[in-house]
Amino acid sequence: MQKNSNLRTIGFATILGLVCSILLTFANIQTKPLRLANEKAEELTNYLFVLDVPVSPGAKADDLLKIFDKSIRVKEAGGIKFYEYYPENSSDDKPVAVAVAFNGPGLWDKIGGVIALEPDLKTIKGISFYKQAETPGLGGEIASDWFQSQFIGKSIISPSGTPGFKILKPEAATDSNSVDGISGATMTSSRVEVILEKLAGTISNARSAYEQ
């Protein structure tokens, strides 16, 4: 058979294709459970992080999934998924904290995050903006520790009792439902405010359904 005949070309391509695909399929099957666990753990880590669930720093995906399964219960109420945290050794049947995911438009791209609240669904225990593409160094500061830690202890209910949250000018926040904005990043700050304002509303609406 000639080296460049049609038959030989097709045969060569078929065999090569077969060998490559068998190799890749095999590799895919071998690594699939590990990859899926990694992906799942990635998503759940954000909940574990805001809920302040103790996690050892070098924890593997499997460990994270185990911790999540043990200590987090998902409850759906009023159209929202609530991730409730029950510490492992406590006999209390009330959750320590509840987490809710949120997202909305930022300045350049979608902002996504998770907020953790006390079981009363009013006081903030922690917040994480883990998915964002704001201007690095300005709006991108929403993902920084100093910005996120401001939220701890604040409330999503204004002193007058209406749900809402404000991002004010830098060093202007004094109310229980407001934090300092980022200097030089007014546009991002105002968009985050819109997202949180909306979130405060939805959570408040779902509160009665949740408490039942």
Added chain:
Amino acid sequence: MSNNLAAGQKIKIRDIFADGVYRFNPITVQVLGICSALAVTNRVDNAVVMGGALIFVTAFSSLLVSILRKSIPLRIRMIVEVAIIATFVILFDQFLKAYAWNMSKQLGPYVGLIITNCIVMGRAEAFATQNTPLTSMFDGIANGIGYSIVLILVALVREIIGSGTLNIFGTQILTLLDIGYTKNLLFVLAPGAFFTAGFIIWGVNAITNTKEDANE
């Protein structure tokens, strides 16, 4: 691509490495593979893994192409080369996703994009199709090393200027943030690599030109 090694000739391994790493360095001389050099050099860790991935892929794809070089039908030569390269790239990508998830996330799509990296294809097409398997594999490794060295250099500059720190696989080696340095975001982002790589190429060319002038 430019190559002073004629096909079929007996080739010294030392020459192969000198060519791949310095004389015909894929980035500074041939200016190939710039896309990933700009994208993944924000941290030294990323550059090391990316360099490793490229060494792995060029080495084995060159080896395999060279083994098959006499039986590959001419008409589908390029397609066969791409298929072989793609197989190795996907293997590496899956390995990262399974065993080094965080690194895989850091590198994002750039591991997969090694398939389109001109260095790999260039070595397979220009060298492996005309040389013996072992020589081709060394050539692949040499070019991979040449690429990695530049990547790591760029990443060193970017991580120090950009983040003000130097962490290599979890160990902090240097931090400038304590002495009042501010992170330079231009260097955290891809433009920093553009300037750094530009300066490295400028420097290498200046040295090479001076040497050539001296030789004349």
Added chain:
Amino acid sequence: MKLLRLFFDKIEPLFDEGKALSLFHPVYSMFDNMMFSSNEKTPNAPFGRDPIDIKRYMFIVVIALTPAFLGSLYFYGLRILWMLIVSYAVGAVVEIAFAIIRKEEVNEGFLVTGFIFPLILPPGIPLWMVAVGMAFGVLVGKEVFGGTGRNIFNPALVGRIFLALGYPSAMSGSWVSPGSGSLGNLLKNFQLAAPDVLSSATPLVQAKNGIFMPLKDLFFGNILGSAGETSALLIILGGLIVLFAGIANWRTILSIILSFAGFNLLLNILSPGTANPVLFNMLSGGFLFGTFFMATDPVSSPITISAKWVYGIFIGLIALLIRTFSGFVEGMMFAILLGNIFSPLFDEVVIRVRMKHYAKKL
């Protein structure tokens, strides 16, 4: 003067080829040229058609910038002087280093670049940033392209953009309240460190929030802003000097102003409320300073007359678009850099069109 000449003549042989100090010949000839005028002719652009040479030309720009500089001393204190010294020192070091490496003469270009640079920076930024910005500007904005006369971009602007993108929080939050009264801040702020009270609320930032400073303050300079950009009055004063000395081309200036104001007016009529008021926009930020001193840079702006008009219209439009529709509050520096990138193209098109025209006539 004669003695000095004698001294220079006497030490000159020391710098000759093969002598101990031959490496520093550029340094020698720089001082020689500064004290006495050069009798050499310039082989590269920018060319002058009259007795004016690069040096005198640069000198006039420095004089024209003086009102804005003195204003910045009055508004923000002696700190601006430190910034100027740092800027000059770094610029000179880079320039001289390259002159030595390339065995060329030191160019006077950095006299203007070094003077403009501190004036377009926030008055409260750390001095080391001034140094880094200046070094980057001269290196990447000029030396990479082969030195004065060959640069595509305005070096001072390259330095400023490097800082703005590299250290955005320092660059957008280091504004200092201007002093007022008979002495202003003239006797204050002479420490090297940044002043304690820094702010980020420049008039353009405030405008995004719907607060507009009175035009009177914008005109006289009672606002936050880059050191030399605050007072429109002082900039126009200096602008008139470069304009009437024939150094800045009036076509560039006029077309930028007309385009910026025209499109702004158009936008305000078509969709009221999207853009800031015309006069406010023109007096705030770096618009006037950029128009008079940066866009008109003879090296990085187009050469042909028609291209100058296109260049000006382009800059005015882009500056307005960035200010109005982007996440950045100020678009002038990006607009000028974009204009710099396109100016060879504008020239090219103009020349081709003209060639075709002549070809038809023949």
